[in-house]
Amino acid sequence: MEPADDGPAVAASLAERLAGLTFTDLTTDEATAAIIDAVAGWGAARGWRVYRRAPSVVPLPPPLQRQHSVLDVAFARPGGRPVAVEVDHTHRARTVDKLLAEAGAGRVAIWVRWGPGRFTAPPEPVRMVTLEVARRAGRHTLAPDRPPPAHSGGAAGDEVELF
Secondary structure (H helix, E strand, C coil), X not given: CCCCCCHHHHHHHHHHHHCCCCEEEECHHHHHHHHHHHHHHHHHHCCCEEEEEEEEEEECCCCCCCCEEEEEEEEECCCCCCEXXXXXXXXXXXXXXXXXXXXXXXXXXXXXXXXXXXXXXXXCCCEEEEEECEXXXXXXEECCCCCCCCCCCCCCCCCCCCC
C-alpha cells in the first residue's frame, strides 16, 4: 500500500521549525550550513534517520555520469515516504530538476529557499519553504519579527518628559 501524500504537512512542519531559526552576520556558506543544521535537527527530533549529502537519483553530467548528485539532507522515516531536502540561496534550475526527479522516485521533495525574497515557486509536487534573510555588505542575518519593547514610565500615548 502506497503511503499517503503528506508532503504539504511535512513542508509545513519544517517551515514552522525554521521560523524559530535566527542568525546574525553570517557568510553565505555559514548561513547555508546553519539552515542545513536546523533542517537535520528537525528530522532527528522527529525520530527519522538523517543523511547529510545523501545520494540523489540524478546522475551527474558527463564525464561523471557514473556518479550521482547529492542532496543537502535526506530522511528515512518509518511508515512514510523518504524526504529529500535541498537548501539554496539562489534559484537554480538544476535544483528544481533534481527535486522533481526525487519526487518522481517517490520521495517528498522540499526546497528550502533563503534570501531577500522574490521566491519563485517550483512546479508541483516539489514543496517550497522560504526564509527571508537580510543581506548587508555580503553578510546575512535572519532575525524574527518582534514587536517593539514596551516602554516604562506611563500608559501608552502619555507623553513622558525626558529632560
